[in-house]
Amino acid sequence: MYELFRPRALKLDSGYVITCPSGKHARISDKEFLQFKRKNIGKELYHKLSKAGIIITNANKQAVVNAYRNSKQFHSPEIHEIEIGSLELSKRLAKFLSGIPSKRLKIVIRGDKPLEKLEAIKLLLKSLRHSVSLEIYSDMESMNKERLRILNKFKAKMVVPLPIKAGHWLTKIEVIGIPRVSAKILSTEFSGLKRIRLEPDLFENSKRYVKFWQALIESLVNTDIIELETLELYKKAVLGGQSLTCGAVINRLAYDSKGSIFPCYNAMLADEEFFKLGNIQSTYQELIKSQPVISMLKSEFAPNPACSKCAFSPYCENCVVDNFLEHGSPSPIAGARLCRIRKQQYEQIFKWAYGSTRISRMLKAWIKTKDL
Numbered sequence: 001m002y003e004l005f006r007p008r009a010l011k012l013d014s015g016y017v018i019t020c021p022s023g024k025h026a027r028i029s030d031k032e033f034l035q036f037k038r039k040n041i042g043k044e045l046y047h048k049l050s051k052a053g054i055i056i057t058n059a060n061k062q063a064v065v066n067a068y069r070n071s072k073q074f075h076s077p078e079i080h081e082i083e084i085g086s087l088e089l090s091k092r093l094a095k096f097l098s099g100i101p102s103k104r105l106k107i108v109i110r111g112d113k114p115l116e117k118l119e120a121i122k123l124l125l126k127s128l129r130h131s132v133s134l135e136i137y138s139d140m141e142s143m144n145k146e147r148l149r150i151l152n153k154f155k156a157k158m159v160v161p162l163p164i165k166a167g168h169w170l171t172k173i174e175v176i177g178i179p180r181v182s183a184k185i186l187s188t189e190f191s192g193l194k195r196i197r198l199e200p201d202l203f204e205n206s207k208r209y210v211k212f213w214q215a216l217i218e219s220l221v222n223t224d225i226i227e228l229e230t231l232e233l234y235k236k237a238v239l240g241g242q243s244l245t246c247g248a249v250i251n252r253l254a255y256d257s258k259g260s261i262f263p264c265y266n267a268m269l270a271d272e273e274f275f276k277l278g279n280i281q282s283t284y285q286e287l288i289k290s291q292p293v294i295s296m297l298k299s300e301f302a303p304n305p306a307c308s309k310c311a312f313s314p315y316c317e318n319c320v321v322d323n324f325l326e327h328g329s330p331s332p333i334a335g336a337r338l339c340r341i342r343k344q345q346y347e348q349i350f351k352w353a354y355g356s357t358r359i360s361r362m363l364k365a366w367i368k369t370k371d372l
Contacts, residue, residue, distance in 0.1 A: 003055065007019070007054050008309055008310060008312075008313070009311060010311040010312075012027075012350065012351055013355065014030070015027060015028055015029045015030055015032075015033070015354075016029075016030070017350050018033075018036070018049070019312070020053055020314065021314055022053055023236070023315060024052045024053040024054070025238075026048055026054055027354055028048065032048075036049070041055075077100065077102070077249070077250070077251050077253050078102045078104055078105055078251055078252075079105075079108060079247070079251055079252035079253075080097065080105060080253055080254070081108045081110055081252065081253070081254040081255070081264065081265040082110065082111075082254070082255050083110055083256045083257045083268070084111060084114055084117045084121055084124075084257070085117075085120065086120065086257075089257065089259055090120045090123040090127070091123065091127065092280050092281070093124060093255060093259070093280050094127030095127075096280040096283065096284060097128060099283050099284035099285060102130065103130060103131060104131045104133070105128065105130040105132050105133075106132075106135065107124070107125070107133070108135045108136075109121060109135070109136040109137065110137045111137075111257065113142060114136050114138055115136070115138050115140070115142045115143060115147050118150055118151075121136075122150070122154075133157075134154050134155065134156040135156070135157045135158075136151070136156055136157070136158055137159045138158060138159070138160065140160055157195075194224060195225075195226050196226070197227065197228045197229050198213060198216060198230075206340040206344070207340075207344075209341055210344040210348075213230075217359060218359065220362065221358045221359060221362055222358075226366050226369060231367075233315070233345055233346065234353065234363050234366070234367070235367070237350060238349065248267065248296070248319075248321075249277070249293060249296050250297075252264055253277075254267065254268045255280060259279050259281065260278075260279055261278045261279060261280060261287065262275050262276060262277060263275060263277065263296055264321065266321045267320070270321055270324070270325060274330070275296075275320075275321070275324075276292070277290065277292045277293055277296065278290055299320050304331070307332065307334050311346075312342065312343055312346040315342075316332075316339065319338050322336065322337065322338045
């Protein structure tokens, strides 16, 4: 005996992918899909679907419950996007971050001319008890050899926005890497593999964005470049990850130069009082119990009946900022701009993953790459 765990189906060129709310999935053939629809499941298909948690049996019930619970669990944030300010702010920020139970923190420095504020960055890093990785957004125009020496000491990765032309759109790709010492410091010169990140909020037209994204990924075959946004989507979907939210509050927080706290950097840029969660003068434990954080989490996890039959809803990113700016409410809405983009991307990623293509092999190679 078994019961179905709210399955959703995606048609591939050959066969189907069946997903369920925990983010687990199974690939089945056309013949098996007919058996599945008719609820006439043979022994081999029964074991395949049971292992993936698509069907719930006495043998896998606890595992399915645990997987679903873990997918909903609140995690202490590991990513902290910081608009660096004064030395005094760095001290107060370090004190606030020391109350976060995560063992590892990823510090992402944003804002105006961060390379001119390295003393404040150094003070922050040296005051933290965590294992820390550092990423700095900068055009590198103010880079010099002394600053480069300091950055290499902290193994900082630089994120450099490079302008590109995409049809009639002028946008930017973020190049990520550790800058290399050279006689002439160039913004695109990095040691090791190149990492780039393309973000969908740069485009208003979802179809045009996805078309450009697909062409970009196809152009990366046989190169040493990794596109991090696609890699993250691949991990969530094909490797059984799960993301009902973009990670704001759950896995990231942002801080402006005055010490105010926001769910993410885009929420900080939105300049809306709704997104202000508190200030670093409080403790982390006080913050997560506060009403603004509780309201934000309710908005992120608000159920949307229109999403219930979508095969990609277990991986969908409900961006509260995107929702708020598009239709005036942080709650998710089916068919919103980011929803349209992610649907097309996940469909293409599953097709790449289960096809014997060069892109499939490239994505698998990306997974094995260390130090991402």
